[in-house]
Amino acid sequence: MSITIVSSFIFAKKRKLVQIFPDSLRIAWNLWEIRATVLLSLILQAVLISLGNRRKHSTSNWLRFVLWLAYLSADWLATLSLSVLSSSSTQEDGNSKELDHIIKAFWAPFLLLHLGGPDTITASSLEDNELWWRHFLVLLAQVGVAIYIFCSSLGGHVLNFLAIPMFVAGIIKFGERTWVLRSASSDNFRESMFPPPDPGPNYARYMNEFRSKQVQGYKVELGSVIETPKVGYHSNTSQEGIFDGAANLQEAHVFFSIFKALFADLILSIHDIENSKSFFKSRSYGEAFEVIEIELGFMYDVFYTKAVLVHSKMGTIFRFVSFVCIIIVFVIFFVIEKQAYSEENIIITYILLAGAITLEIQAVVSLLCSDWTRLWLSKNKKAAKLLHPVILSISSAETKKKWSNSMKQYNLIRFCLEDEPVQCSFLHNVPMYIKGKIYKKFKKHLYMDLEKVCPELKEMIFQQLLEKSERAKTLEDYKRLCAHKGDWVLKNKNRINEFGWSIGEEIDKSILIWHIATDLCYYSDDMEDQNSVKHQNCINSKLLSEYMLYLLVMCPFMLPNGIGQIRFQDTCAEAMVFFKETKFKGAKEASKEAREELLDVSTDILPAKIKGDRSKSVLFDACRLAKDLQRLETEEEWDNQKKWKLISHVWVEMLSYAANQCPRSQHAQQLRHGGELLTHVWFLMAHLGITEQFQISKGQARAKWIVQ
Structure with a gap:
């Protein structure tokens, strides 16, 4: 909420403040204000997606400061840019200025894309997850502002139609971020681990049966059967070495699905403890710590990234749709006639489109190099033979680190x-x-x-x-x-x-x-x-x-x-x-x-x-x-x-x-x-x-x- 308040304050006071500057500077400021903020918003997204995942294995205070600053500035800058665009939509007159506003209004869905944030960092801290509802309200408000900007520029131009698929991509991205923040909040994270409601045996039916047998003259006693789960570790995962560490990765995911309850202050069953103990006592210290490191890496992804959603079936569909939308817009914008628009605005639009595609490709690369993808490959041998060599070629030592060690x-x-x-x-x-x-x-x-x-x-x-x-x-x-x-x-x-x-x-x-x-x-x-x-x-x-x-x-x-x-x-x-x-x-x-x-x-x-x-x-x-x-x-x-x-x-x-x-x-x-x-x-x-x-x-x- 403070971001919106500050943005509104800056917008309200802006025109009074610029009066102290010479006319030439005011003209330059009015001309480049929205261009500069939109480009800077793209740069901040590049910083976040490049550095966001490094904090999992880095103890650098400088990295922490840069990410914190970029994380806060990215939302603020995108919100400010939308405010400036909505203001300029009511002040344009003349044909050239109208065309200038149309191409600038086309930038609005890009700002929604930026507000969605990168996959590598959705929350700067756990407190951000608790405020998911605020992000949801901001989503509604900013989508409303972007639609207002879009409607104010309607005039049958090709860019008006191109904005629609970009809106789809932007809303998907922003919606993904809100959903992930909500899922990682303490209440929802805890509820996600509750078992399905279990009413237990049908008491009324049992008692009716008991009374019926007594009426018939039978002597009926109540006995019980104890169903005791087997103690001792029995792995259901494939132990074949599809690639190095595949077995430990599968075991880590099995234990992760059980022991993540510790982060929600939930109680484990003694049988889970015994099975886990049976596994670890038969492993070396190196394997034991490797499994723990992988599990905590999964926990980091749950709390601070979009990994859980992106690696789901629905997330894959969303990612495919948003990527296709951006590609379609880029191709059409490349072939349409653009002479009526200023050269500077055309160049900035190309930069925004290229930046969006680059960020999507970077997200795919991060996705391929993650433990979640390697886990999927460890269970799909045919896909592993095709994709694992590709992953090895693009992965670096940085992506293999689980924590700072x-x-x-x-x-x-x-x-x-x-x-x-x-x-x-x-x-x-x-x-x-x-x-x-x-x-x-x-x-x-x-x-x-x-x-x-x-x-x-x-x-x-x-x-x-x-x-x-x-x-x-x-x-x-x-x-x-x-x-x-x-x-x-x-x-x-x-x-x-x-x-x-x-x-x-x-x-x-x-x-x-x-x-x-x-x-x-x-x-x-x-x-x-x-x-x-x-x-x-x-x-x-x-x-x-x-x-x-x-x-x-x-x-x-x-x-x-x-x-x-x-x-x-x-x-x-x-x-x-x-x-x-x-x-x-x-x-x-x-x-x-x-x-x-x-x-x-x-x-x-x-x-x-x-x-x-x-x-x-x-x-x-x-x-x-x-x-x-x-x-x-x-x-x-x-x-x-x-x-x-x-x-x-x-x-x-x-x-x-x-x-x-x-x-x-x-x-x-x-x-x-860094852990x-x-x-x-x-x-x-x-x-x-x-x-x-x-x-x-x-x-x-x-x-x-x-x-x-």
Whole structure:
């Protein structure tokens, strides 16, 4: 609604504003105003269709900003252009101006085409889906404006008739977008997964039969038959390798149709969980994560693109009709007489037609390279032999990516040492007082790093989750596994009495304590043996430690409610005071020495007894934990790898707990930002049964009369 209001305001004030400019500029503005806005609208559509699908696998903030700006500007510009066209329709006089208006009115359905948006991005965020009704009202309003423009230009000209098929294409496109937004809204998405209404057995008929048998003198008892679904995975999909990954693609789609209910906060059946678990426990970690990645790719398409509609039979018909309409208009416009129209307007019309065809071709290419098409080909061998080589030739590495496969990192001690990141190098020539303000405002954002999610980390996560799942003896055990945030590992290692204090009720406190302790242990091992090569458990621990802190600092909405932000700032404040007193602030070469100085502080008395509860800092609690972890090697003769295995497993359990506690809507939101490891872990946990979203049922009971 704000777009319409702003457009109306600009139109109302436009003629007053241009009075301040010279006549030559006003004439040029009136001449090129509609031409410029229509062309710019086409450019924005090209940007959206080219970049729209990249946000599935990109974490770039610049890409996010460009798409957000283009998404908002595209609708606004198309609406503004229609407003300007409707205004000019009442002001044209003279034959040349009438012809000029006719060809400009022919551009109106192109603007409806632009308002329909590309297939690769229908919603910028989940909130856009909730406002589908507003898009529907805008559709009605803009179609009305376009029809008004069309009617005002009627005069028996060929372009009047050519506008009709363009109107058909434009209305189809806009209608598709509204339908997709409505389907992805929370209420409709949830309702789409409801089973058909089931009235159950005919109670009245059963009771009439019961009474009839009694009247006849029979002794009638009520028995029951339990129909228990078979447990164990039985695939109905083709396992033949039509092309690489075909089997996993089919399996992913089967599970997607079941587990998408998690995004609607619906409950799964225990039999779905058991079948899924049976499948995943027989697969390698690589195959397991690949299936999860494909499923979440399907979820992204459901929430943010037209994929579901485009790959349906009705969508295929709509796409064929709109494409044929555009081609017909282009051919006819090419052959008709156009000398009566200005050369500039003819060129712009050609650009709009060529642009519409190009965007349609690009949409077809995106359609062919999608997992939905590959899924269809995996079930149609004859079509696969013909089309799959074509798809391979036009697809690129970009189209094969399912998500960013990366995790952002954040290190508290580096942040507190104010080790200036590379991103700040552009500030070197900026005046100090300006630099200070910029640095202070954006400091928290400048200390993020990006690391790939390595296969070894995926393997460790999968193996630990699988082990926990297999240890569950009862159905309630599955749900209890969701509540563990490090204590399960410590109990299994008989270390709960020693380290249990660090795993409290608040996950943010545990994250901060274990993050700092992991960091201190990591650099302490370096100082003891500078030539040692870090083994995988050590690397995995550091990666998860800094990833979890990133979530705490930059994405607190993905973690359970708490005072994590307050704890972080208090801990940073205490660390900065300590480093300032020990003269380590800003010293890049002294980062290891600064950590060594922290470990030298005596923690024999609990910090809380000295400081009280005023500050929420956990700096020296973490130092105490780090020393206790180091003693496992020095006093209890643990080897270094065993110590890091314990630390890494604690981190996996905290990651699992956070994944399960994260709101489902936030998991869905992160799909448009390149995806999060947290979301993939949450979905994998559900497939292994580690979830609270299932119901326990023994089977479906069916009544049976026993007549004696």
